[in-house]
Amino acid sequence: MLFPFARLLWIASAYAAISSLPFPAVAQGSAAGAFAPEDIVAVATGDFDGNGTMDAAMIVLPLDEDATDSDLYVFLEGAGEDTPPGKLALALHRKAAAWGAGPLMAGQVPQLTALENGSLRIETENTGIGRNAWQQKVTLAYRDGRFRVAGFTYEAYDKLQEEDPLSCDLNLFAGTGELNGEPVGFKATRTPFEDWTEDDAFRICGIG
Known part of the structure; x- marks a missing residue:
């Protein structure tokens, strides 16, 4: 579990990432006001839409205390006719985008990573509790004005090593991937x- 002091340091580092952007963080009227600073779980900054400016993404705890998944917010600099240059505007908000909601234990905290190619990766896991551990990565790429799912990776293993591990890595744009080291093919999608x-x-990975 994140202790209060560690949690405070984490929130400070998240806000440092946002405040490092060379402009006021969020345009007025966006949905960002719907959550409190302490609800932010993960932050990533990068040029997600490839226009040469810095954008931001956040995973935020859900407003519904009974929910089991956290929400994703992605902000783009100057997106839309009503957003002036130098301001971030909400480009994507998906509820229940990442497994895990408070109180989060070690091995259950969602993460965001801005990749060098401009993609955004959502990482979730349950490696801290139970016998069967898993890690999942969903990669988003900005194409044709939308954030589309470009990649999916899933790994699972039995901590007692009595069951075979699972490793699945899919390129959804290309319709190719690997399942336990063997090539797999499927219909390409840009959802x-x-x-x-x-x-x-x-289904492709043989899960469930």
């Missing part, structure tokens, strides 16, 4: 993240 579910990826 917007707000419309995407894990079902097809799980």
Whole structure:
């Protein structure tokens, strides 16, 4: 579990990432005001839409205390006619985008990573509790004005080593991947993240 002091340091580092952007963080009227600073779980900054300016993404605890998944917010600099240059505007908000909601234990905290190619990776896991551990990565790429699911990676293993581990890595744009080291092929997709579910990826990976 994150202790209060460690939690405070983490929030400070998250806000440092946002405040390092060379402009006021968020345009007025965005949905960012719907959550409190202490609800922010993960932050990533990068040029997600490839226009040469810095954007930001956050995983935020859900407003519903009974929810089991956290929300994703992605802000783009100067996006939309009503957003002036130097301001971030909300480009994507998906509820229940990342497994894990408070109170989060070690081995359950969602993460965000801005990749060098401009993609955004959502990482979730349950490696801290229970016998069966898993890690999942969903990679988003900004194409044709939408954040689309470009990649899916899933790894699972039995801590007692009585069951075979699972390793699945899919390039959804290309329709190719590997399942336990063997090549797999499937229909390529470019699904917007707000419309995407894990079902097809799980089926290809033999999960469930």
